[in-house]
Amino acid sequence: xxxxxxxxxxxxxxxxxxxxxxxxxxxxxxxxxxxxxxxxxxxxxxxxxxxxxxxxxxxxxxxxxxxxxxxxxxxxxxxxxxxxxxxxxxxxxxxxxxxxxxxxxxxxxxxxxxxxxxxxxxxxxxxxxxxxxxxxxxxxxxxxxxxxxx
Numbered sequence: 213x214x215x216x217x218x219x220x221x222x223x224x225x226x227x228x229x230x231x232x233x234x235x236x237x238x239x240x241x242x243x244x245x246x247x248x249x250x251x252x253x254x255x256x257x258x259x260x261x262x263x264x265x266x267x268x269x270x271x272x273x274x275x276x277x278x279x280x281x282x283x284x285x286x287x288x289x290x291x292x293x294x295x296x297x298x299x300x301x302x303x304x305x306x307x308x309x310x311x312x313x314x315x316x317x318x319x320x321x322x323x324x325x326x327x328x329x330x331x332x333x334x335x336x337x338x339x340x341x342x343x344x345x346x347x348x349x350x351x352x353x354x355x356x357x358x359x360x361x362x
Contacts, residue, residue, distance in 0.1 A: 248316070259292050
């Protein structure tokens, strides 16, 4: 028992476990996302019926036309027309996509909602480039979408 009270021995026993723990913590990566919330309305301005809707998110470099630089499809639960989703382009899209103006296009059940919404964030919302790789301090940007689903 007296051998464990020696600070040097304790350090040599605890240090490998501490390093292993820190390495495991550093390996865990959180997928950065941004939230998208909206309300789907029918042609009369009433909320669409409750249920699950297939929503496709597309990110473009133009307000109209062009080719999507990222797409993601989700099945989203809608209640009283309201929905919320987490869109995660940061894991699969090239981070330089956000180095120029981008627009979000939403397609619900095969029908594209117009106009596209310009993505704008605060200084720390999107990845910053550092030594050729994406770094992020904070990615918590919310966007609102109100519009008719026709």
